[in-house]
Amino acid sequence: MQVRKIPVTRTMARVQPIIARKNVAAYARVSTDRDEQQTSYETQVSYYENMIRERADWNFVNVYTDEGISGTSTAHREGFKQMIQDALDHKIDLIITKSVSRFARNTVDSLTTIRELKEHNVEVFFEKENIWTFDGKGELLLTIMSSLAQEESRSISENVKWGVRKKYEEGSYRIPYGNLMGYTRAEDGGVKIVEEEAKVVRLIFKMFLEGSTYTDIKNYLESQHIKTKFGRDKWDRNVIKQMLMNEKYKGDLLLQKVYTPDFITKKQVKNKGAIPSYYITNSHQGIISVEDFDKVQKIIKDRKYRFGKERLGCHTPYPFSHRVQCAVCKSWYTRSVTTRSNGKKVPVWLCWKNKYESDQRCPSHQVMETVLEQEFVNAVNELLQDKQSILDEWSEKFDATYNTEKLQTRADRIQARMEKIAEKAEKLIEQTPANFNEAYNELLIEYEQLEKDHAKLAAKIRDLQYEGERMQHYLELLQKLDHVDAFDGDLVRALVDSNLLKFARAFIPGYP
Known part of the structure; x- marks a missing residue:
């Protein structure tokens, strides 16, 4: 095989290559x-x-x-x-x-x-x-x-x-006032009260102390065309709740409420004891008195603790809320307003189903609020006639009813066992035996079960202590009373919540 090279017969001009930009x-x-x-x-x-x-x-x-x-x-x-x-x-x-x-x-x-x-x-x-x-x-x-x-x-x-x-420890801080209704920046770098906004703050605290719920306050503020800190017409229940819990309104300051555990995501989480926090008293002029602020915190705690569980001890907007039960269907009686033929509006109480569930109406009847109030006064005076026997009975059984020593002993035993398991787990990690996974999982399962048992006991102890404190308060109140001349809503909350008084039998139709 022969290969023959064919020479170039045409020459090309040399040009610079084109480089794309x-x-x-x-x-x-x-x-x-x-x-x-x-x-x-x-x-x-x-x-x-x-x-x-x-x-x-x-x-x-x-x-x-x-x-x-x-x-x-x-x-x-x-x-x-x-x-x-x-x-x-x-x-x-x-x-x-x-x-x-x-x-x-x-x-x-x-x-x-x-x-x-x-x-x-x-x-x-x-x-x-x-x-x-x-x-x-x-x-x-x-x-x-x-x-x-x-x-x-x-x-x-x-x-x-x-x-x-370090600055917090040394008492060096800046008060965040940007979102704080009632305050603005002062010339010296601190904060000063904005009186127009402070009036709204005082109103919110006053309404709450008088028994209004977050929703009641929200609806009232909107009905009165009172604007938020940022000039909005609509209020948020959670904002109102946060205002009521904000210690800055009594002149104090809690620092390090939140922290950032991950420097990459920078997501803030609530500080529940993971890192130190710093509480400064009298850091600035308060809008609400310390006494009123502390009363509000107690009411919030009571609501949170009881609402949705037994509904007892709840500082509800009306004295009879969650305290009068329908004898027919066991639903709560709720407050409403009816208009008479003369145009006068009269508050009444009726079964919840008759107010909200028209397809499942209850045969019970509505009761005028004035009737409820008078029946309550009559029932209290009847109770007071037998006051001494009630006090004597409770003095004998109070300790037995609310004593938490046995529960605490059981909780302490469980805590001790949990500590021993934790020690075993630490030794297991140090030794790393061949059956490490199996042995560690056994310890973990037992520890988690004990943790659940301990939490249940702790809840029972807390319940008993809470109920005991409330009952003690009610008995002291009963001791002071001799006769009731006029209706008192706080007395309803105290005596009915304590189960010392049941007065519905006298007038609710169908009550057994």
Whole structure:
């Protein structure tokens, strides 16, 4: 076989190869809003724009920016997210940024983003570390540098937390007034009372102390066209509840109510004893007296403790709420208002089903509120005639009824057993025997069951102590009474809740 070479018969002019221009963008970020950081931010933007425009083979796209935002997560970095989206839409070929820490101090976020960009043929250049992500060694170096940056961010976060807590310990603090109705910033940097808003705060506390619920207060404020701190017409029940529980209204300040356990997600959680908190008394002028604030907290505690369980001890809006039960269907009687033929509105009490469930009406009848009040007064005076025998009976059985010593002994035994299991688990971890998993799981199962048993006993002890305190209060009240001349709503709450008085038999139709 013979091969013959055919020579070139046509020459071509030598020309420079055409190099496609890359679409180049830059990313700049500073993590605080301070003036010195603002200068750094503006310098970064100007530097990268000039740098890109000076290159003939680069086409300037944009300098994407984020101000006052941490780099530990990409979740809230709008400039960063827009840049990545534009890159995935093939608007960018190369991204330039100052360093790995400017891009992300979270290793997972950093590598995930880089790999996604590489799949779309977009390269990233980290100027400080001289890392090009299309380089064979780029990802290894990036992993190392990202991990170092993440550790640096964790260290900075811990230092900041330490500094904040140190200031709290030394009594140095700033009162957050921005969302606090009734207060604004004072000239000396503290807070001062805004009287118009303070009137609303006092009204809310007053209504609650008089028995109104969160919903009652909400509806009243809206009906009176009273606006929120931010000028809104609609109020939120939870906002009202938080106001009633806010110690700042009595002039105190609780610091470190929330904390951030994870420096990457930066999600705040309630501080339930995981870290120290700091309570400062008389830190500023209060709007509500200490006595009224403490009364409100007790009412809230009573409501939370009882509502939905036995409905006893609940400081309800009306004295007879959850205290008069229908003899026919066992539902609660509820308050309503009826209009007579002369146009006069009269409060009445009727079975819940007759007010709200028209398809399941109850045969019981409504009772006028004045009748209920008078029957209650009559029943109390009848009870007082036998007062001494009631007091004598309870003096004999009080300790036996509310004694918690036996329950506490059982709880202590369980606690001791739990501590022994915990010690065994620690030794097991140190020794790491061949049957470690099986042995550890057995201990864990027993520990969790004991933990449940202990929690149940603790709840029983708490219930008994609570009931004992209330009964003691009711008996002391009964001791002071000799005769009742007029209706008293607080007396209803005390005597009916204690089960010392049952007066419904006298007048509710159908009561056995």
